[in-house]
Structures are given as structure tokens and as C-alpha cells.
Amino acid sequence: MEKKLTRDKVFYAFSTDLEPVMRVAQGEEFVLETHDCFAGQLKSEKDLLDGLDWDRVNPATGPVFIDNVNPGDVLRVDLVKVKVVGQSTMVTLPGEGVLGDKIAQMETVILKYQDNHVVFRDKISIPMAPMVGVIGVAPAEGRIPNGEPAAHGGNMDCTLITEGVSVYFTANVPGALFGCGDFHAVMGDGEIVICGAETPGEIRLKAQVIPELKGLATPFIETSDLFAAVASAGTLDQASSDATHNMADLLTQFASLSINDAGLLMSLVGHLKVCQVVDPQKTARFEFPKWVLKEYGFQMPR
Amino acid sequence: MEKKLTRDKVFYAFSTDLEPVMRVAQGEEFVLETHDCFAGQLKSEKDLLDGLDWDRVNPATGPVFIDNVNPGDVLRVDLVKVKVVGQSTMVTLPGEGVLGDKIAQMETVILKYQDNHVVFRDKISIPMAPMVGVIGVAPAEGRIPNGEPAAHGGNMDCTLITEGVSVYFTANVPGALFGCGDFHAVMGDGEIVICGAETPGEIRLKAQVIPELKGLATPFIETSDLFAAVASAGTLDQASSDATHNMADLLTQFASLSINDAGLLMSLVGHLKVCQVVDPQKTARFEFPKWVLKEYGFQMPR
Numbered sequence: 001m002e003k004k005l006t007r008d009k010v011f012y013a014f015s016t017d018l019e020p021v022m023r024v025a026q027g028e029e030f031v032l033e034t035h036d037c038f039a040g041q042l043k044s045e046k047d048l049l050d051g052l053d054w055d056r057v058n059p060a061t062g063p064v065f066i067d068n069v070n071p072g073d074v075l076r077v078d079l080v081k082v083k084v085v086g087q088s089t090m091v092t093l094p095g096e097g098v099l100g101d102k103i104a105q106m107e108t109v110i111l112k113y114q115d116n117h118v119v120f121r122d123k124i125s126i127p128m129a130p131m132v133g134v135i136g137v138a139p140a141e142g143r144i145p146n147g148e149p150a151a152h153g154g155n156m157d158c159t160l161i162t163e164g165v166s167v168y169f170t171a172n173v174p175g176a177l178f179g180c181g182d183f184h185a186v187m188g189d190g191e192i193v194i195c196g197a198e199t200p201g202e203i204r205l206k207a208q209v210i211p212e213l214k215g216l217a218t219p220f221i222e223t224s225d226l227f228a229a230v231a232s233a234g235t236l237d238q239a240s241s242d243a244t245h246n247m248a249d250l251l252t253q254f255a256s257l258s259i260n261d262a263g264l265l266m267s268l269v270g271h272l273k274v275c276q277v278v279d280p281q282k283t284a285r286f287e288f289p290k291w292v293l294k295e296y297g298f299q300m301p302r
Numbered sequence: 303m304e305k306k307l308t309r310d311k312v313f314y315a316f317s318t319d320l321e322p323v324m325r326v327a328q329g330e331e332f333v334l335e336t337h338d339c340f341a342g343q344l345k346s347e348k349d350l351l352d353g354l355d356w357d358r359v360n361p362a363t364g365p366v367f368i369d370n371v372n373p374g375d376v377l378r379v380d381l382v383k384v385k386v387v388g389q390s391t392m393v394t395l396p397g398e399g400v401l402g403d404k405i406a407q408m409e410t411v412i413l414k415y416q417d418n419h420v421v422f423r424d425k426i427s428i429p430m431a432p433m434v435g436v437i438g439v440a441p442a443e444g445r446i447p448n449g450e451p452a453a454h455g456g457n458m459d460c461t462l463i464t465e466g467v468s469v470y471f472t473a474n475v476p477g478a479l480f481g482c483g484d485f486h487a488v489m490g491d492g493e494i495v496i497c498g499a500e501t502p503g504e505i506r507l508k509a510q511v512i513p514e515l516k517g518l519a520t521p522f523i524e525t526s527d528l529f530a531a532v533a534s535a536g537t538l539d540q541a542s543s544d545a546t547h548n549m550a551d552l553l554t555q556f557a558s559l560s561i562n563d564a565g566l567l568m569s570l571v572g573h574l575k576v577c578q579v580v581d582p583q584k585t586a587r588f589e590f591p592k593w594v595l596k597e598y599g600f601q602m603p604r
Contacts, residue, residue, distance in 0.1 A: 090569070092562050098546045099565045107562050118570075121563065124597055126571055190574030190588075192546050193565040236538045240579055244400045244494050260394050260409050261423065263401045263495040267392070268420075269428055272492030272576045274586075277542055284576075286492075295426055 007033040007200065010059035010181065014136050014152055015143035016173050020065035023175075026208045029080060032061040034181040036198040037133065042089045045108045049091050058146035058155060060134050062179025066207045073171045074213040075137070076222075077178065081204035082163040084130045084185045087112055088197035097193040097278050111185070111197050118185045118197050126186050130201065132161045133182030136219075140172040146181070149232035149276075149283045153219050155182065156283050157191050157276035160221050160228055168213065168220040178207065191276040212301040216254065217246035222300055225290055230275065232283040239284040240272055247286040255298035265292060309335040309502065312361035312483065316438050316454055317445035318475050322367035325477075328510045331382060334363040336483040338500040339435065344391045347410045351393050360448035360457060362436050364481025368509050375473045376515040377439070378524075379480065383506035384465040386432045386487045389414055390499035399495040399580050413487070413499055420487045420499050428488050432503065434463045435484030438521075442474040448483070451534035451578075451585045455521050457484065458585050459493050459578035462523050462530055470515065470522040480509065493578040514603040518556065519548035524602055527592055532577065534585040541586040542574055549588040557600035567594060 009021045024030045039056040041047065069075060088111040092103050111118045117125040134146050136153020149156045153169055161167060169176065180203060187196025221228040227250065231242035247270065251262035269292060275283035293299070311323045326332045341358040343349065371377060390413040394405050413420045419427040436448050438455020451458045455471055463469060471478065482505065489498025523530040529552065533544035549572065553564035571594060577585035595601070 090566050092565060097565070097569075098543055099550055099561065099568075102547070102550060102561050103565055105562060109566060120567065120570065124567065124594055186570055188568065188570055188572045188574070190542070190546070190572070191569055192572065192574060193569040195569060197570060236542060237579070237584070240492070240538060240576065241400055244492070245404070248401055248404060259401065259404050260407060263394060263399070263405055264392050264411060265422065265426065266401075266490065267399075267493055267495040267497060268422065268488055268490055268499060270490045270492070270494065272490070272494060272579065274542065274574045274576060277539070277574065282539070292426055 003030040005032050005061050007035045007061060010035060010061055011063060011179060012059060013143045013145045014138050014154060016138050016141060018063045018138060018177050020063050020175060020177060023065045023067065025067045027206055029204055029206045030064065031202060031204050032180060034061050034183055034201045034203065035059045036089060036200050037182045038089060038198065042108050045110050048106050048108055049093050050106060058134055058182050060146050060179035060181040063177040064179065065175035066178060069171045069176045069209055070174060071172055072214065073209045074216050074218065075169050075171055075176055075207050076210050077167045077169065077205060077207045079163055079165050079203060079205060082130050082132065084183055084199040084201040086200045088118055088185045088199045090195050090197060092193060099193060129186045130162060131159050131184050131187060132180050133157045133184055135161060135167060135180035137169045137171055138173045138177035147279060149279055149281050155279050156219065156230055156232065158230055158283065158285060159187055159189055160223060164224065166222045168216060168218050170218045189274050191278055194278045210301055217249050226287050227290060228285045228287045230283060230285045232281045234281060236277055236282040236284060239282045243284045243286040244272060247288055255293050255296055257296060305332040307334050307363050309337045309363060312337060312363055313365060313481060314361060315445045315447045316440050316456060318440050318443060320365045320440060320479050322365050322477060322479060325367045325369065327369045329508055331506055331508045332366065333504060333506050334482060336363050336485055336503045336505065337361045338391060338502050339484045340391060340500065344410050347412050350408050350410055351395050352408060360436055360484050362448050362481035362483040365479040366481065367477035368480060371473045371478045371511055372476060373474055374516065375511045376518050376520065377471050377473055377478055377509050378512050379469045379471065379507060379509045381465055381467050381505060381507060384432050384434065386485055386501040386503040388502045390420055390487045390501045392497050392499060394495055401495060431488045432464060433461050433486050433489060434482050435459045435486055437463060437469060437482035439471045439473055440475045440479035449581060451581060451583050457581050458521065458532055458534065460532055460585065460587060461489055461491055462525060466526065468524040470518060470520050472520045491576050493580055496580045512603055519551050528589050529592060530587045530589045532585060532587045534583045536583060538579055538584040538586060541584045545586045545588040546574060549590055557595050557598055559598060
């Protein structure tokens with residue numbers, strides 16, 4: 001019988017003391033239904049943000065206890081299948097986001113789905129590119145609201161986190177206490193007005209400890225053709241420096257390049273990119289192509 | 303007879319009082335040979351940065367006086383043809399760049415060209431993607447060393463600035479006093495160790511005032527499929543905010559979108575990206591797809 005959580009099984013902060021609502025074995029597939037970031041509170045364009053219950057934003061479905069995971073273990077989470085359902089919601093809020101100084105009118109906009117496109121104002125039809133905004137594990141201590149990104153994951157809003165990708169996390173508690181939510185049907189890097197196409201969805205996952213990766217700086221992403229180190233901090237400058245250092249650690253400590261070769265190649269073929277700048281913690285990623293590390297004999301242990 | 307400047311015709315700071323070395327008509331093609339950012343001082347891997355004459359870095363070829371350009375005019379500069387010649391040079395310098403805290407050894411690395419690839423350490427063969435690091439016009443006042451990016455252009459190190467692209471600048475002085483140099487055979491976004499594949503090159507250009515664009519926030523880039531607003535500031539956070547606001551200005555003031563529609567679409571299909579973080583002024587760009595503005599009836603006046 002398939003293991004599945006419906007979207008009423010949510011939590012609003014990653015923390016060490018959450019009660020798991022499901023237990024899975026390593027490598028076992030499981031399915032999570034997810035809410036949009038407003039927990040479905042905005043049902044039409046008449047529902048504005050000033051009526052929102054802010055205690056119910058950024059729900060993540062879970063937490064899921066993964067068997068035989070111990071603190072310090074690096075966990076590879078595979079996003080086997082990601083889909084969005086229903087419709088998308090976007091909002092503007094004066095004072096919030098990068099253009100908050102310009103935006104004067106609070107507004108809710110509903111975007112319908114049509115033939116794998118998201119339709120904006122019945123005018124602009126945008127190809128869907130579903131992604132997962134909030135994804136993570138319990139932090140080492142305390143309680144981190146799901147709206148915040150940090151070393152445990154959380155609201156990274158990284159456009160790379162989509163179907164077919166693996167995301168690596170370091171477990172801080174037994175079982176890791178995994179959860180995710182806040183899908184976007186499509187979103188640009190930066191998420192500059194504070195939202196993408198916010199949508200409910202469903203995701204199929206599996207998770208497995210990779211012993212050889214103990215010590216990897218996480219969160220870390222692997223796609224079919226690149227690696228990405230993700231870091232969040234109070235400024236984009238700091239998040240960028242952290243993500244760059246974390247990628248340099250992979251290249252020197254795991255792929256055994258000299259620091260000079262790592263730096264020069266990162267300057268040549270690596271890309272420093274923006275995930276989001278509005279959470280208000282900022283998130284950056286450093287992308288590096290897998291083919292270059294293959295030439296140095298490095299592949300991720302599976 | 304073709305108008306061409308050889309690479310001995312360089313200047314090291316954009317300023318209002320430069321003497322033009324060539325005069326061209328609007329729309330007239332001209333060719334500039336360019337030095338690498340070290341003015342060719344590093345000829346082999348034995349030439350280290352500690353022997354460099356720092357008064358001769360980031361040369362730009364020019365300045366070129368463009369006829370009938372007046373202060374306040376927006377100038378479209380078309381990069382008709384960009385090629386690199388010779389070989390590329392890369393350097394590491396302890397204390398400099400994002401990994402300056404990790405890099406202990408000063409080094410110069412020469413990269414040869416082979417079949418449109420740049421070869422690193424005789425091991426990694428990287429497809430060439432030639433781009434222009436320094437490009438700009440005289441500033442409104444004073445003297446800005448070519449190593450610095452600002453509103454006049456300068457050392458933006460933006461990977462979009464390549465063959466086939468148009469770059470828009472606002473002239474601050476009669477004739478604009480245009481120049482460029484500091485090509486890279488390939489470079490990643492961020493330029494994290496302070497250099498790309500630094501190379502001499504040659505560029506074919508033409509320039510033209512676009513009266514309908516007066517007031518456009520520049521520097522601004524147009525490629526075959528996107529627009530990009532470029533901004534530089536002391537922090538990446540500030541540069542990102544400025545680039546985002548400049549793109550919002552295009553969408554609202556020139557393409558006539560409401561600020562809410564502009565912001566929502568920028569959040570959905572726009573991308574905030576990093577150009578460079580090491581100059582030490584930081585440069586960011588905001589990219590927006592042209593096809594979306596076409597749906598709103600907007601195209602760049604030609």
C-alpha cells in the first residue's frame with residue numbers, strides 16, 4: 001500500500017520536536033500532497049492578503065521520519081515526480097518585495113492552467129515549470145518558521161528544485177523529519193514581488209543516506225547536468241560568498257582539485273545565481289557543470 | 303576605407319576630458335582591436351601579478367567620438383562581430399576574489415585555443431563564448447578607472463555582452479566618447495576569482511541614437527530574445543534592487559504596463575542574475591523575455 005500524506009498533514013515550522021506523521025524506509029517511495037503557500041486561504045481574486053491568517057502560511061506536508069537516519073548523516077532526497085494541481089495565486093503587497101516602494105495596490109490574481117501553461121490575465125500564456133519552494137529537514141536546534149531559508153533547507157525558492165533532481169540535506173535529528181510544500185507552477189529567479197505562481201501540488205519522493213558524503217556542505221542540489229550549492233543569509237552578498245565557498249569545498253574536499261584549480265574553473269564555467277531576495281533572508285546558489293568534474297574522475301557516490 | 307583602431311590606442315579611465323582618437327558617423331561600422339585586461343603584460347606562466355604595472359590594467363580601445371550625439375541621448379551600440387585572438391590568461395591572487403581567504407598561491411595560467419575551445423591545464427576543453435568585459439561611454443563628470451562599473455558602463459563583466467547583442471548607453475558628453483576592451487574567451491557569472499579567460503580580441507561595432515528611448519535607465523542590453531537592465535553598486539543587494547527597478551521602469555514607462563502587472567510578470571518570468579562580485583563594485587542584471595512584451599504590443603524602437 002502506497003505511503004501518502006494528504007495536504008491536511010502540515011506543519012508551519014521546522015523543529016527538533018515535531019511529531020512525525022509518517023515513517024518510511026530508505027529508498028522507499030512516498031507521496032505528499034501539498035498546499036499552496038497560503039494554505040488555500042485565497043480562493044478568488046476577492047480574497048486579499050489583509051484577510052489572511054498569517055499563522056497559516058508556507059505549510060509543509062510532513063514531517064516524515066526516515067528510518068535509520070542519524071544526526072550528521074547526509075541524506076539524498078530524490079524528487080521522482082512533481083506535479084501541480086488546481087490553480088495558481090499571485091499577490092501584490094505595498095511595501096513588500098523589491099518593488100514594494102512602487103506598488104501601491106494590494107491585489108490577488110488567479111492564474112488558470114491550460115495545456116501545461118499558466119495563464120496570466122487571460123493574456124500571457126507561460127510554459128509551466130513546476131518547482132518546490134519549501135523543502136527541508138529539522139534544524140539542529142530550535143524552531144525555524146517555514147518561510148525562512150537556512151542550512152536545514154526551508155524556503156529556498158530555488159528554481160532548480162524540480163522533478164528529476166536530487167537535493168542533499170544533513171540530518172540533525174534521528175529520522176531527519178523531512179517535509180516540503182509551497183510549490184510554484186512557474187517562477188523567475190529572484191521572486192522579486194514575494195511570490196511565484198503559488199500552487200497546490202503533489203510530489204513523489206524517496207530518500208537515502210549517502211555515507212561517503214558525510215561533511216558535504218548542504219543544502220546541495222544535483223540535476224542531470226550540474227551541481228549547485230545553496231546558501232541563505234541576511235544579505236545576498238553573504239549568501240553568495242557562502243554558496244561559493246560551499247561549492248569550493250565540494251571541488252577540493254570531495255573531487256580533490258587544488259584550491260587554485262577549483263577557483264579558476266569556478267570563475268570560468270561556474271555560475272553564481274540568485275534564488276530569492278524577498279524572504280527576507282536571501283538565497284544564492286553556485287552552479288558547477290558535472291562534465292568538468294567527470295574529467296577529474298569525480299562522480300557523486302550513489 | 304574601414305575605420306579601425308589598433309590596440310595601442312587605449313585609455314585607462316572613462317572621463318569627460320578624453321581626446322577622441324577616431325570619429326564615426328551614426329550607423330557607420332568601425333573596428334576596435336583590444337588588449338587583454340593586463341595590456342598583454344603577462345606573456346607566460348612565469349609572469350606573475352606581483353610584477354604587473356597596475357597603472358596599465360583594463361585598457362579600453364578608443365575613445366571614439368560618434369557624430370551628432372548630445373548629452374542625454376540614448377545610444378544603441380550594436381556588437382556586429384566579436385572575436386578573440388592569441389591566448390587567454392588567468393590569475394590567482396591571495397586575498398582577492400570571493401575565495402581570496404582560501405587561495406594561498408599566486409599563479410598565472412595560460413589557456414590555448416583549439417577548435418573554438420579554450421583549453422585549461424591541457425585537460426579541460428571549454429567551448430568558447432567570447433564576451434566584452436569593459437564597455438562604456440564618458441561619465442557625466444570626473445574620471446572613472448576602467449576597472450569600475452557604474453551608470454556609464456565600464457567593467458560590468460556581463461556574460462550577455464557578446465556578438466549580435468545591442469547595448470544601450472546614455473551619452474553624457476558630445477560624441478559620447480565610447481570605448482571597450484577586456485574581452486573574455488569564456489567566463490562564468492560571478493567571475494569569482496577576479497578573472498575570466500582574459501584575452502585580446504577584435505570587435506566590429508556601430509552606434510546610433512534612438513530618440514524614442516530618451517530617459518531609458520542605462521546600461522541596458524537587448525539580445526535576440528531578452529532585455530536586461532544592468533546596475534552596479536557597493537553591494538550585490540543594492541545592485542540587484544537597482545537593476546530590478548530599472549527593468550520595472552522599462553515595463554511601466556516604455557511598455558505601458560501597470561506597476562502591478564510589471565511586478566507580477568517580473569516575478570514569474572523575469573530573472574535576477576549576477577554579473578560579477580569582484581570589481582569590487584558588484585554588478586547585477588535583471589532579464590525579461592521579449593516575447594511577453596510583444597504580447598503587450600511593445601518592441602524596441604529601431
